[in-house]
Amino acid sequence: MAQQSVERPTPSSEAIPQPAAVEPMVAEPISDTTPAAVEPAVVMPTESAQPAQPAQPTQTAPATPSAPSSTYFTSAPAPVRAGKGFWRGSPAEIVFATLTAFALIAAFMLSVTHVSAPASDSNSGNNSNSASSSSSNSSGPAFPAPAHKTYDATAPAALQGSVVNVKLEVKDSLISIAPGVAYHAWTFGGTVPGPIIRVKQGQTINFTLVNGTAMAHSIDFHAAETPWNVNYQAVAAGKSFSFTWKASYPGIFMYHCGTPPVIEHIANGMYGAIIVDPASGWKPAHEFVLVQSEFYTRKMPDGSMSFDYNKAMAVQPDYVTFNGYVNQYKEAPLTAKLGERVRIFVLNAGPSEFSAFHTIGAMFTDVYTDGNPANHMVGNQTITIPPGGGSVVELTIPEAGLYPFVTHSFANASAGALGILKIEA
Numbered sequence: 342m343a344q345q346s347v348e349r350p351t352p353s354s355e356a357i358p359q360p361a362a363v364e365p366m367v368a369e370p371i372s373d374t375t376p377a378a379v380e381p382a383v384v385m386p387t388e389s390a391q392p393a394q395p396a397q398p399t400q401t402a403p404a405t406p407s408a409p410s411s412t413y414f415t416s417a418p419a420p421v422r423a424g425k426g427f428w429r430g431s432p433a434e435i436v437f438a439t440l441t442a443f444a445l446i447a448a449f450m451l452s453v454t455h456v457s458a459p460a461s462d463s464n465s466g467n468n469s470n471s472a473s474s475s476s477s478n479s480s481g482p483a484f485p486a487p488a489h490k491t492y493d494a495t496a497p498a499a500l501q502g503s504v505v506n507v508k509l510e511v512k513d514s515l516i517s518i519a520p521g522v523a524y525h526a527w528t529f530g531g532t533v534p535g536p537i538i539r540v541k542q543g544q545t546i547n548f549t550l551v552n553g554t555a556m557a558h559s560i561d562f563h564a565a566e567t568p569w570n571v572n573y574q575a576v577a578a579g580k581s582f583s584f585t586w587k588a589s590y591p592g593i594f595m596y597h598c599g600t601p602p603v604i605e606h607i608a609n610g611m612y613g614a615i616i617v618d619p620a621s622g623w624k625p626a627h628e629f630v631l632v633q634s635e636f637y638t639r640k641m642p643d644g645s646m647s648f649d650y651n652k653a654m655a656v657q658p659d660y661v662t663f664n665g666y667v668n669q670y671k672e673a674p675l676t677a678k679l680g681e682r683v684r685i686f687v688l689n690a691g692p693s694e695f696s697a698f699h700t701i702g703a704m705f706t707d708v709y710t711d712g713n714p715a716n717h718m719v720g721n722q723t724i725t726i727p728p729g730g731g732s733v734v735e736l737t738i739p740e741a742g743l744y745p746f747v748t749h750s751f752a753n754a755s756a757g758a759l760g761i762l763k764i765e766a
Contacts, residue, residue, distance in 0.1 A: 484644030486523035487515055491673045492532065492664035496628035496686060499539045499618050507538055510551040511558045511598075515645070516610070518636050519660055519667040519757065523645045526610035527554070527598070533665035534632040534690065535596070535613030542591045542620040549583040552576045557600055562586065563729065564594035564615050575600050591619035592712035593630075593686040593731035602650075604692050608637055609648050610665070612690040614731070619714050626684035626735065627677045633698075633726075633748060633758055634690040636660040656693045661753040663746075663760050670760025674743070679766050683736045685746075686712060691728025697749035699723040700736060700762065707735040723749050741766040 500507075509529045516533055518524045529535030540546060550560050557575035565586040567573070572584040597603075598611035614632050635658035639649035652659070660667050677683045689696040699722065708724055710716035712733040724732050738744060744762040747754040 482644040483521070484523045484641075484646075486517045486521050489517040489520075489666055489669070491669055492534075492666065494629045494631060494664055494670070494675055496616065496630050496684075497537055497539050499541050499616070500544070502544070504545045504547065505540055506547045506549075507540075508549045508551065509535065509560065511554050511611075513554050514610075516665070518638075518646075518662065518665060522638075522660075524610075524636065524638065525641075525645060525647045527558070527606060528610050529596075529598075529613055533610035533612075534634065535611075537613065537630050538596070538615040539618065540588050540615070541618045542588055545585060545587050547583065547585050549581055550576055551581040552578055554578060558598050558606065558611065559600045560596060561599035562594065562596045562615060564588055564590065564592070564596075564617050569599075573599050588617045590713065591617045592709075593688055593733055594712075595688055595690055595729050595731065597690065604653050605648055605650060607690065607692040608635065608653050614686065614688045616686055616712070623684065624682065626682040628684045628686065629675050630686045630688070631663045631746075631760075632665070632688045632690050633661065633663055633694075633696045634665065635692065635694055635753075636662070653692070658694065658753070658756060661694065661748070661756040661758040663758055667757030668759050671745075674761040674763035676763045676765060677738075679741050679764055680737065680739070683738070683762065685734050685736075686731065687724075687726060687734060688731040689726040689728055693728055694753055695728065695750065696726040696753075696758075697723050698726060698732070698734070699747055699749040700734075701745045701747065702742070703736050703738050703744050703762075705734045706737055709733040736762075738762075738764045740764070 512528050512531045514526050514528045514531045514533075516524055516526045516528070518526075518533075526533050546565075548560070548562075550558075552558050555578045557577050559573055559575045561569075561573050565572075566589060567584065567586045572586070576582045594615050594617065596613050596615050598606040600606050612632070612634065614630055616630070637649045637652040637657070638646040638659045639652075641647055663670060687696070687698050705721040705724065706719065708718040708721045710718070710724075710732055712731055721734075724734065726732050741764050744764060746760050746762055748758045
């Protein structure tokens with residue numbers, strides 16, 4: 342606890358009788374000459390220490406201690422003769438001393454009742470986000486989280502035909518986002534992220550949004566070129582809306598709810614990936630899809646979790662995940678064969694943090710920014726993906742083993758954005 346000091350009025354040129362030593366105060370001496378002004382330092386007790394008796398007086402004011410002491414006051418210049426058990430001070434000094442005493446007693450009681458546990462906890466090295474999460478989410482009853490089913494990261498085949506139909510249904514769902522953590526999510530199709538959609542460059546998509554919830558939601562396809570004021574507007578509860586668009590550019594794109602406040606709808610789980618294959622297709626590879634995202638949580642009275650707007654605006658995520666669950670591909674690694682080309686479609690749904698995607702022990706032989714073959718880079722170690730952006734990375738790993746993939750923003754990797762790519766001989 343930081344030291345505090347209480348300044349006393351400087352004596353005037355006339356000698357003023359000074360108070361007697363009455364616990365817990367130490368007064369200045371009565372003298373025929375005006376004493377030098379002394380400002381006794383006030384030292385609050387530490388969290389674990391009890392207040393001690395006043396220190397023995399000395400002739401000079403002490404230096405400020407380098408660490409908190411267990412006494413309220415440091416030594417006074419010299420003792421003073423008491424006036425038969427009563428402090429011979431001015432009315433102003435008596436009032437000042439009384440108020441100070443009350444303040445010290447109150448501070449001591451607070452320090453005793455709010456004493457904290459030792460700082461030697463095994464999680465003391467965690468980042469401030471984790472500390473914030475712990476302080477706001479640790480109290481309250483536990484809530485039984487639904488069983489977690491690993492999100493299938495395998496890239497699906499593209500829909501066939503020059504015109505394809507795509508439908509998404511909005512659902513409120515209770516999901517698990519970490520072991521024992523039940524979260525009230527807003528979803529497309531009941532999962533976070535929503536279903537992976539895969540089409541081909543040049544296809545026409547007939548899209549329908551069905552809103553099965555009690556509030557308005559909408560859709561925003563980053564892959565589409567269509568007027569926002571016509572097709573991306575809110576769909577009322579219990580209603581549906583359809584429109585048509587054409588996939589003109591290849592890549593890995595985000596789709597999400599665009600109803601204000603957008604940060605709330607995205608952070609609550611309303612996002613997913615849509616792949617638009619180039620017209621000429623991709624080379625054969627073992628393909629996966631990873632969607633990085635953040636969860637900002639607060640504990641409800643029943644122990645379940647819901648969205649915390651203040652944390653989201655301060656960008657203080659409690660969890661950062663690949664495909665909606667903390668470290669899920671650490672426990673269930675993505676697997677590929679030795680010497681096989683591995684292609685990963687990486688999307689950063691945010692809503693706010695950048696991704697620094699990196700595979701430990703491997704290089705990205707080829708990188709396509711936004712998943713467009715025209716945006717080609719070679720031999721990258723780490724790629725930066727902004728919120729709402731994506732990339733396609735390819736690897737051909739020469740040795741069997743385990744290759745962790747992370748966001749190299751390690752505060753977020755420590756919050757759950759970590760998985761393993763297992764290369765089998």
